[in-house]
Amino acid sequence: MIMQSEKSKVTTNIEESKGFVIEATENILETLSSRLYTNPIRAVMRELVSNGIDANIEAGIDAPIKLHLPSNIEPEFYVEDHGIGMDEQTIYDVYTHYGNSTKNGSNNCIGGLGLGSKTPFAYTTQFFVVSAKNGIKNTYVCFKDENNMPKISKMDSEEVPLDETGPKVSFPAKSEDFWSFAAEAVITLLFTMK
Numbered sequence: 771m772i773m774q775s776e777k778s779k780v781t782t783n784i785e786e787s788k789g790f791v792i793e794a795t796e797n798i799l800e801t802l803s804s805r806l807y808t809n810p811i812r813a814v815m816r817e818l819v820s821n822g823i824d825a826n827i828e829a830g831i832d833a834p835i836k837l838h839l840p841s842n843i844e845p846e847f848y849v850e851d852h853g854i855g856m857d858e859q860t861i862y863d864v865y866t867h868y869g870n871s872t873k874n875g876s877n878n879c880i881g882g883l884g885l886g887s888k889t890p891f892a893y894t895t896q897f898f899v900v901s902a903k904n905g906i907k908n909t910y911v912c913f914k915d916e917n918n919m920p921k922i923s924k925m926d927s928e929e930v931p932l933d934e935t936g937p938k939v940s941f942p943a944k945s946e947d948f949w950s951f952a953a954e955a956v957i958t959l960l961f962t963m964k
Contacts, residue, residue: 796919799919804891804892806885807892810893812957813892814889814893815951816958817885818889819959821849821851821887821939822849822853825852825853826853828853829852829854829935833852835849835851835852836851836938837959839951840942840943840948841948842948845942845945847943850937853937855902855936855937856937857908858924862922865922866922869885888920893941893943894942896913896941897939898910898912898938901937902930905934906927908926910923
């Protein structure tokens with residue numbers, strides 16, 4: 771989504787000024803990954819579902835996304851779409867850069883701040899991303915290292931049919947949260963789906 775902001779022009783007689791920057795410290799990355807959200811389960815679900823919807827829009831397809839809620843039989847939570855998918859460079863660009871979004875040039879998309887892909891860290895310290903594009907399916911693990919810093923590692927790569935596309939983001943849920951995931955799905959789907 772194209773973000774609107776009011777720009778102002780300031781005139782001053784001061785000769786030098788310095789721009790603000792963000793230092794990628796543990797505290798800042800933790801704030802951007804998890805402390806922003808008062809309800810981590812809702813945030814993760816909202817952001818991943820929105821990303822799935824956006825991916826399908828970007829691909830120009832009208833297909834449902836797959837939302838899997840955790841249960842005693844299958845404790846994994848995941849969101850999967852059938853968009854254009856992400857190659858290795860795109861995965862690294864999206865998942866390792868806070869503020870980097872592929873969607874900030876269009877008003878057809880929901881997202882655009884470059885934070886949504888990192889929201890699983892609000893709930894867990896490790897999640898998985900599997901993405902297929904151009905006949906290659908790569909599997910990654912995103913995790914927090916011993917210093918609580920977010921990292922990503924490629925785990926596997928395999929050839930798949932060219933028509934297999936789209937990412938799947940997943941992580942195991944705690945059994946005591948299964949009902950919370952179900953309740954948050956109702957709220958998320960009511961307000962996110964078009």
